[in-house]
Amino acid sequence: AQTVTQSQPEMSVQEAETVTLSCTYDTSENNYYLFWYKQPPSRQMILVIRQEAYKQQNATENRFSVNFQKAAKSFSLKISDSQLGDTAMYFCAFMSGTSYGKLTFGQGTILTVHP
Amino acid sequence: NAGVTQTPKFQVLKTGQSMTLQCAQDMNHNSMYWYRQDPGMGLRLIYYSASEGTTDKGEVPNGYNVSRLNKREFSLRLESAAPSQTSVYFCASSGWDSPRGTQYFGPGTRLTVL
Numbered sequence: 145a146q147t148v149t150q151s152q153p154e155m156s157v158q159e160a161e162t163v164t165l166s167c168t169y170d171t172s173e174n175n176y177y178l179f180w181y182k183q184p185p186s187r188q189m190i191l192v193i194r195q196e197a198y199k200q201q202n203a204t205e206n207r208f209s210v211n212f213q214k215a216a217k218s219f220s221l222k223i224s225d226s227q228l229g230d231t232a233m234y235f236c237a238f239m240s241g242t243s244y245g246k247l248t249f250g251q252g253t254i255l256t257v258h259p
Numbered sequence: 260n261a262g263v264t265q266t267p268k269f270q271v272l273k274t275g276q277s278m279t280l281q282c283a284q285d286m287n288h289n290s291m292y293w294y295r296q297d298p299g300m301g302l303r304l305i306y307y308s309a310s311e312g313t314t315d316k317g318e319v320p321n322g323y324n325v326s327r328l329n330k331r332e333f334s335l336r337l338e339s340a341a342p343s344q345t346s347v348y349f350c351a352s353s354g355w356d357s358p359r360g361t362q363y364f365g366p367g368t369r370l371t372v373l
Contacts (some may be wrong), residue, residue: 148301177360189302189349189364196359235301239360245290245309245353246317247362249301 146171150250165221167236175241178219184232263365271371272340280335282350290353291333295346340372
């Protein structure tokens with residue numbers, strides 16, 4: 145079974161600065177997908193960014209980018225120019241290419257952006 | 260488009276009571292999912308339905324049943340609620356026209372079992 149580990153229970157950053165959230169996973173598969181979801185205090189789960197394992201290029205979405213290291217099974221999220229609205233719980237998630245739809249989530253990292 | 264909707268938003272039950280959590284999506288998605296979120300454990304898959312007419316167990320199915328009523332609706336039933344089922348429950352959906360693997364979540368139901 146796959147596991148996803150987020151080793152940072154809490155992180156904080158000053159507004160406008162950059163922060164990196166860590167995620168590692170364990171799998172024996174070669175074809176899979178990785179995701180970062182954001183959960184603000186409203187509780188709504190919002191997709192931040194998605195990475196396909198067969199693509200070597202790191203995904204980017206505006207201020208959000210990932211550092212995908214397939215050999216190391218590492219998938220970190222970098223948030224640039226942090227904004228107060230980025231304050232949220234962030235979840236890393238894994239989906240096997242053969243078990244379509246079954247997401248395995250990490251424990252989450254609470255990110256607080258300070259003014 | 261409302262996306263994924265869930266009812267109720269909050270519920271308090273006594274041990275042994277039953278209830279059904281409702282979920283509906285208006286995105287014409289084939290697949291639907293039920294997760295529970297507990298502190299420090301992220302979200303865990305309870306049941307999923309890959310397509311209308313099919314359901315399968317996820318990681319933590321014990322104590323729950325599901326019904327895929329039609330393509331839009333997927334309900335989760337607790338037959339005899341236990342305090343261990345106190346949690347936040349999320350419904351999600353995904354479709355063939357979504358970027359592969361991407362799931363869209365409802366707003367969640369906070370359930371407390373006393």
